[in-house]
Amino acid sequence: MAHKTSSRIDKNTKEKRQANFLDFCKQCMETKCCVEARPPISLRRRMIIEDYLKVIDTQIADVFQENNSYRSPRETEGNKCCFLDGETRKCLVHTVKPETCVAGPITFNIDLQTGKIEWFLKTEKICPLAGALFKNKGELQRHLESAKRELLTLVHDLDAEVLQAILRIEEPDTFKIGEDDLDAEVLSKLKPKAQTNRVQ
């Protein structure tokens, strides 16, 4: 069991999921992105996070909650994510945090009419990093590649019903920055219930 635990986390750490992140997130003390965030948690991500909490010897009561058909980290007072450290304002599970947290401020939508997965960037008014990325096309491209990898993993991992539920979440203050063909496996599990809303 111990071997399984460490191998899951080792693999994840080796991926260096956020090696490309700018310094903005360290400096930003607003932590708005961790309030009412409700990042979707696949079964695979749940196991990775639970393993990680054991490794860092941290116990959190009732780590996950269900919202409208999908699982996310439990919210505490003020709708803050339970992984947000109240003192340091950092994410306790940064190394293994949910895919949408790594991808932010890039989000996605699936358009079943075109068969595309569309990529959106949040506006600067809701995320300072988004403004910085918009002004630095090289960094934006680098982060987009990382976000695509994370979000494609998530859409593959989630059950159809869960994916449909999060696709119904409105995401204002974003604009489209690109799109890619989505593979047949994901498209077929979503059809025929087409939805075209965005998720964080």
Ligand code: SF4
């Ligand atoms: S998992 Fe971490 S980064 Fe994501 S919302 Fe929670 S505290 Fe923020």
